[in-house]
Amino acid sequence: MGGWRGKILRVNLTKGTSQTETLDPKLARAYVGGRGLGTKILYDEIDPAVDPLSPRNPLILATGPLTGTNAPTGGRYMVITKSPLTGAIACSNSGGYFGAEMKFSGYDFVILEGRAKAPVYLWLNNGAVEIRPAEKVWGKSTHETEDRLREETHPEAKICSIGPAGEKQALTACVINDKHRAAGRSGVGAVMGAKNVKAVAAKGFQSVQVARPRDYMAACLATVRKLKESPVTGAGLPKYGTPVLVNVINAHGFLPTRNFQQGQFEGADKLSGETIADTILVKNKGCFACTIACARVSTVKEGRYTGAGEGPEYESGWALGIATGVSDLGAVTKANYLCNELGMDTIEAGVAVATAMELFERGYVPESDIGRPLRFGDADALVWLMEEMGHRRGFGELAAQGGYRLAERYGHPDLFMGVKKQAFPAYDGRGAQGMALGYATSNRGACHLRGYTISVEVFGIPKKMDPFVTAGKPEVSKLFQDVTAFVDSTGLCLFTTFGIGVEDIQPMLEHATGAGYTLEECLKVGERVWNLERMFNLKAGISGKDDTLPPRILHDGIPEGPAKGMVGKLTEMLPEYYQLRGWDASGVPSRKKLRELALA
Amino acid sequence: MPKTLVIHPERCTACRACELACSMKHHGEFNPSRSRIQVNIFLEDAVYIPTACTQCDQAWCAKICPTNAIVRDQATLAYKVLDDKCVGCKMCVLACPFGSMVLFPEKGKAEKCDHCLSIDGDPECVKFCTPQALEYLDEENETRLRQMATALKLKETHAYEEVTV
DSSP states (O other): OTTOOOEEEEEETTTTEEEEEEOOHHHHHHHOSHHHHHHHHHHHHSOTTSOTTSTTSOEEEEEOTTTTSSSTTTTOEEEEEEOTTTSSEEEEEEOSSHHHHHHHTTOSEEEEESOOSSOEEEEEETTEEEEEEOTTTTTOOHHHHHHHHHHHSOTTOEEEEOOHHHHTTOTTBOEEETTTEEEOGGGHHHHHHHTTEEEEEEEOOOOBOOSSHHHHHHHHHHHHHHHHHSTIIIIIHHHHOGGGHHHHHHHHTOOOBTTTTBSOOTTGGGGSHHHHHHTTEEEEEOOTTOSSOOEEEEEEOSSSOOEEEEOOOHHHHIIIIITTTOOOHHHHHHHHHHHHHHTBOHHHHHHHHHHHHHHHHTTSSOHHHHTSOOOTTOHHHHHHHHHHHHTTOTHHHHHTTOHHHHHHHTTOGGGOOEETTEEOOSSOTTTOHHHHHHHHHOTTSSOSTTOOTHIIIIIOSSSOOOTTOOTTHHHHHHHHHHHHHHHHHHTOOGGGGGTOOHHHHHHHHHHHHOSOOOHHHHHHHHHHHHHHHHHHHHHTTOOGGGSOOOHHHHHSOOOSSTTTTOOOOHHHHHHHHHHHHTBOTTSOBOHHHHHHTTOO | OOEEEEEOGGGOOSOOHHHHHHHHHHHSSBOGGGOSSEEEEEGGGTEEEEEOOOOOSSOHHHHHOTTOOEEEOTTTOOEEEOTTTOOOOOHHHHHOTTSOOEEOTTTOSEEOOOTTTTTTSOOHHHHHOTTOOEEEEEHHHHHHHHHHHHHHHHHHHTGGGGOOO
16 A cells, blocks of 8 residues: 555564564555554554553554655654553654654554563664663653764664653653654653653665655645645744744633633733744744744743753743743743653643642642742743653652642642643633533543644634634534544644645545545544544543543633633533534444444 | 756755655655755754755766766756666766765666756756745856845845955
């Protein structure tokens, strides 16, 4: 099948062996690849009730059929495993170059099983596989790890790795590749750490072939042009990056401030895309095959915290800054750099700090436990705690487990702002009802990348809907969730959907694979993947009762601003959502729906 | 009319779409290592430099070729390799000081960037370069434009004030 190398590498870390398997074309056809196919493999191979940090939970690195090709943004890979943060399915998606290079090294998927006796890294050398000792880089930052391993392997090797946070199995830990790109959410870095795997390095000279090259290139070029003409992907994102949203969402009144205690932040503009472009931005950068190029290459030369790297993105700047009430761009950017270097998800880490700050200000956590005061807006405390968390020292030991564990430990789980133990991202669901429903029903816990209804509720893409209204949101949520699951399975970046639709992706997928995908089927794949994830979660013990929101979101109105008085009206939407999904009243997919999707 | 592949490294976003476009056009597959244009990424310095054959006026590759397989297109002044003449001796690979001549074992013929002259004369990399870091331009006009751009820069920075004769 076109688009694939046709090979899966299965590594048994316990035994120190590896073997190559053939990619099953029927499964690839039904689940497309990436998120879909990775989830299918995980679902078939493990008991979803397994302890996520045990050797029995595999870590799957998955590419899609468009990864490594000229489809715009065709460079994504995903990390799929059972999440130690949520206990649900985890699929974290990243750009950069690693995904494409893994494919050029010969493998579409890499499955890491068991647990190595001592720290190791995997070297994928143009088809050859080596499990090498990693003692030399154990304890090192992701940046130092990449530099050292490139010296040991190939100067152009692309590397994904964990930092000290992942080594110490912090539930906020992520996998970082190409120094600044993150498979961020759900604690996937902790699973890699639990396997004693520090990194995977790849370099290859092998090709990716497509079924109909001429048609494929024509479809890619048409997509490139559309993305360039879109005001979002062709102008806004390259110029200001994702932080262009800071002022926009603030103006709408649902920019979650100080752990969701307010909906507007007085210091928002100091962290905005416009300010970043005027101050710390060096240039914008693209990931592999990306014609959008939204990444922020930045340097902080002035102030207390200097450094260089990438970021902050909208989500990172929000979690580390606005959620914590810190408006010092230098400190927020420093905290972002520390997350990348120590290997922590910026959202989970930032919200953990915000949770700790509220617990402290309300007197629920004594200063003696922290070792210093921890008030909203304290830039020094933010940077200090980020280091402590990355190394799991002192108060950082617990804080690195995320806001849920922190709030629970101090007896106030209600103060954790998230769903299924995963922190909310940068939109208050009270002000955007579609997001409220999306957060509650997301299969990996609170997440903006599982059904980005902001697209209709703020941008009017493809049509404008009132963010405060619940009517019509269940339908949009379901559609977006399915589309996203499909896009994530192809190997493309979700950001393409600001400028193109499934009708543009379908021709690329079809000409790449030659597998006969129709437009209708692409959406069907998305729905199949969504339901499979749901089935995984049900078997893992997560059910409809977990499709909920924190009491603050459900009952306390946003105190002021344009969204004043709004609450998350979940009960108005959830029953209709279940019905549209073909699930029963408790959120379990019906036999009929599963049969329709060829899942039963 | 003489043409030139103009590279603007300062515009490059390091997406490597050019490498993919090139390898597809000339090898029918996506494989950056088979691309005649390469993006050299200096991640820490935020510097991304695409490099390709500069189409030397005194082309050592062509001069040294024992079978005269490397010929200059009289219209655009770019060089291309005649596959039926190339014997794969690699002398051109040795001669080129920039690494622009390559030879892949499975093909046994030398390759270089020929501005896609061997196919349709429409450089594929340029088509896929969204930030316009690559442009395929009329050489003489481009030279004049560069002179004007340099003058403009001088004017804006007032650097001319410091120029003493």
